Amino acid sequence: MAAPVLRGCCLGRCWALACIDSGSRHGRGAATGFTSSGKRGQSFVAQQPLLTAQKSRKGEHKWAAVVGLEIHAQIVSNSKLFSGSQVHFAAPPNSLVSFFDASLPGTLPVLNRRCVEAAVMTGLALNCHINKKSLFDRKHYFYADLPAGYQITQQRLPIAVNGSLAYSVCVGKKWRQVITKTVRIKQIQLEQDSGKSLHDELRSQTLIDLNRAGVGLLEVVLEPDMSCGEEAATAVRELQLILQALGTSQANMAEGQLRVDANISVHHPGEPLGVRTEVKNLNSARFLARAIDYEIQRQINELENGCEILNETRSFDYRLGFMPEPNLPPLLLYDTASLPAGADPQQVINIDRIREQLPELPSETREKLIQQYGILPEHSFALLNEVGLLEFFQNVIKETRAEPKKVTSWVLNIFLGFLKQRNLAVNESPVTPSVLAELLNLLDRKVISSAAAKQVFEELWRSKGKTPSQIVSERKLELMQDEEALERVCHAVMEGHPQVVMDMKRGNPRAINKLIGLVRKVTHNRADPMVIKEILEKQLLS
Amino acid sequence: MWARAVLLGYRSWMGWHRGFTSKTDPQGSGRVTAEVIEHLERLALVDFGSQEAVARLEKAIAFADRLRAVDTDGVEPMESVLEDRCLYLRSDNVVEGNCVEELLQNAHRVVEEYFVAPPGNISLPKQDEQQPFSHN
Numbered sequence: 001m002a003a004p005v006l007r008g009c010c011l012g013r014c015w016a017l018a019c020i021d022s023g024s025r026h027g028r029g030a031a032t033g034f035t036s037s038g039k040r041g042q043s044f045v046a047q048q049p050l051l052t053a054q055k056s057r058k059g060e061h062k063w064a065a066v067v068g069l070e071i072h073a074q075i076v077s078n079s080k081l082f083s084g085s086q087v088h089f090a091a092p093p094n095s096l097v098s099f100f101d102a103s104l105p106g107t108l109p110v111l112n113r114r115c116v117e118a119a120v121m122t123g124l125a126l127n128c129h130i131n132k133k134s135l136f137d138r139k140h141y142f143y144a145d146l147p148a149g150y151q152i153t154q155q156r157l158p159i160a161v162n163g164s165l166a167y168s169v170c171v172g173k174k175w176r177q178v179i180t181k182t183v184r185i186k187q188i189q190l191e192q193d194s195g196k197s198l199h200d201e202l203r204s205q206t207l208i209d210l211n212r213a214g215v216g217l218l219e220v221v222l223e224p225d226m227s228c229g230e231e232a233a234t235a236v237r238e239l240q241l242i243l244q245a246l247g248t249s250q251a252n253m254a255e256g257q258l259r260v261d262a263n264i265s266v267h268h269p270g271e272p273l274g275v276r277t278e279v280k281n282l283n284s285a286r287f288l289a290r291a292i293d294y295e296i297q298r299q300i301n302e303l304e305n306g307c308e309i310l311n312e313t314r315s316f317d318y319r320l321g322f323m324p325e326p327n328l329p330p331l332l333l334y335d336t337a338s339l340p341a342g343a344d345p346q347q348v349i350n351i352d353r354i355r356e357q358l359p360e361l362p363s364e365t366r367e368k369l370i371q372q373y374g375i376l377p378e379h380s381f382a383l384l385n386e387v388g389l390l391e392f393f394q395n396v397i398k399e400t401r402a403e404p405k406k407v408t409s410w411v412l413n414i415f416l417g418f419l420k421q422r423n424l425a426v427n428e429s430p431v432t433p434s435v436l437a438e439l440l441n442l443l444d445r446k447v448i449s450s451a452a453a454k455q456v457f458e459e460l461w462r463s464k465g466k467t468p469s470q471i472v473s474e475r476k477l478e479l480m481q482d483e484e485a486l487e488r489v490c491h492a493v494m495e496g497h498p499q500v501v502m503d504m505k506r507g508n509p510r511a512i513n514k515l516i517g518l519v520r521k522v523t524h525n526r527a528d529p530m531v532i533k534e535i536l537e538k539q540l541l542s
Numbered sequence: 543m544w545a546r547a548v549l550l551g552y553r554s555w556m557g558w559h560r561g562f563t564s565k566t567d568p569q570g571s572g573r574v575t576a577e578v579i580e581h582l583e584r585l586a587l588v589d590f591g592s593q594e595a596v597a598r599l600e601k602a603i604a605f606a607d608r609l610r611a612v613d614t615d616g617v618e619p620m621e622s623v624l625e626d627r628c629l630y631l632r633s634d635n636v637v638e639g640n641c642v643e644e645l646l647q648n649a650h651r652v653v654e655e656y657f658v659a660p661p662g663n664i665s666l667p668k669q670d671e672q673q674p675f676s677h678n
Contacts (some may be wrong), residue, residue: 085639093655094645098638102645114634135621144659201662207656321585324621329629347631448607
């Protein structure tokens with residue numbers, strides 16, 4: 001089966017998606033059994049799109065790129081993974097450090113229950129198999145911000161394996177169609193975060209703050225099922241939304257709560273995979289996509305020039321630094337069937353209980369929006385993509401009689417547009433949901449025209465405290481209710497411009513627009529253009 | 543003391559390579575190659591500065607090799623003597639921390655309330671940059 005071919009991979013944009021047509025395709029056979037979500041879009045495991053190098057030579061070379069991700073998310077918890085010191089973003093250096101975190105002799109790790117629950121929740125939400133027995137290891141390496149000389153992690157037998165993450169990409173003409181893609185999750189493991197190093201080049205020293213040392217992390221390993229920066233960024237975004245919905249991580253990349261490392265290689269389709277390189281410490285979703293695409297292009301260029309791809313970070317096999325953590329017995333989890341009788345509830349974790357208490361995931365929320373309000377899938381994505389926007393939308397819907405489609409259009413286009421222009425968050429908006437609802441009611445009752453409504457909105461944004469009705473009456477924006485008066489105006493305009501009327505009779509479509517414009521001017525924009533058009537056409541016939 | 547750490551590194555290296563099988567050592571001769579020495583130096587940050595040190599290492603390995611005399615066929619390796627203990631789960635409460643002064647007492651140098659470390663990682667000089675020294 002021929003895979004889609006790209007022309008000219010541009011940095012930061014995955015043209016692959018534009019070429020995928022809506023026919024259903026086989027998966028690559030390596031799926032986890034993820035089936036169609038039943039949404040309108042197609043569901044399948046992504047094909048590798050093909051990229052041609054920008055400097056195309058004689059007989060174009062076709063390349064496929066393969067991207068895998070290792071994502072570290074800081075767990076939302078009061079205390080650290082193995083100690084009782086506080087987890088907090090900003091605090092005086094080394095004030096949130098216990099003796100264990102500082103690796104003083106005689107201290108031992110004690111596992112935080114909340115972190116285990118967070119890992120199980122995340123595993124369940126990502127369709128993973130939860131390992132009822134998982135083990136802790138030590139990964140040794142020397143760095144000043146790792147006081148023990150090793151990090152406690154779960155390399156060999158992690159808490160969750162073999163999951164999947166579904167994300168959606170917009171394709172087709174005008175990017176309207178939404179396709180669901182899946183990336184397999186290799187494993188999710190609990191591990192410790194390291195401290196922070198501040199490099200002082202001037203005095204040739206490094207300052208170490210251990211506040212972050214020992215904070216619980218969830219490492220989520222995504223298999224190399226992605227093929228470009230855009231797919232990777234979208235997958236990361238969806239993971240962020242899921243983690244935020246679960247409450248297991250705030251997943252804010254800018255604050256370092258979510259860190260992504262990408263493994264990238266390129267190869268000719270049909271040939272074995274190429275040498276991987278690693279792009280580390282990406283701290284914004286947009287930069288992530290660009291950095292990945294840049295690396296893909298760099299590798300293509302190198303290989304086309306006959307060079308080899310060097311893997312610098314793996315100059316020795318780092319797996320050598322592993323040993324089992326001798327201070328921690330295996331972590332055992334139970335379900336309702338296997339729960340030991342008379343067990344202390346504090347000391348056992350029941351996977352079934354956690355599954356029952358899972359909150360609604362973003363994909364469910366979007367589906368509900370589509371069912372309940374009849375909005376398009378891409379709009380449901382947009383509503384969930386901005387913090388607080390969904391709540392805003394729902395509050396407007398509650399207080400207005402206007403159709404959901406109208407509300408959606410206003411919230412996503414006009415309201416969101418205003419926010420973005422001024423770089424504001426939803427909760428910083430000067431227009432509250434009630435105010436917007438009132439405005440939409442006026443529009444719905446045809447008290448004002450669409451154009452007038454936009455003017456009122458602008459005014460509302462600028463001057464707080466005024467209600468839409470006030471602004472409408474102040475600026476005399478009400479639609480003319482008197483149909484007869486409007487008919488008279490139309491008649492007068494037609495009489496005053498016989499040339500244009502002749503054009504109209506001859507079938508010139510632009511002529512009627514001219515007349516509508518003239519009528520609007522006369523009525524100071526207080527007449528609905530659609531109604532004017534109807535009246536003019538009616539009068540023309542008579 | 544360092545010998546034990548190095549031995550752990552060596553065992554770990556050989557073990558992970560072959561999955562902890564209790565087969566005989568294919569190296570047979572008991573000599574430790576220059577490549578292995580360089581590797582261990584990098585892992586354990588120990589400097590094998592003399593032939594004597596290498597010889598001592600080889601003797602230590604030979605001594606530990608006597609473990610192979612024990613027949614462990616069909617026995618599942620233990621990870622820890624705590625295997626059958628219960629892993630205690632702590633409630634998510636803040637009960638420690640806030641002891642900056644005590645912690646900094648241990649530090650050789652501090653700047654404001656930061657520990658001070660040398661810049662980055664000091665990398666070992668490469669094999670040929672070291673003093674000419676024959677490992678064999």
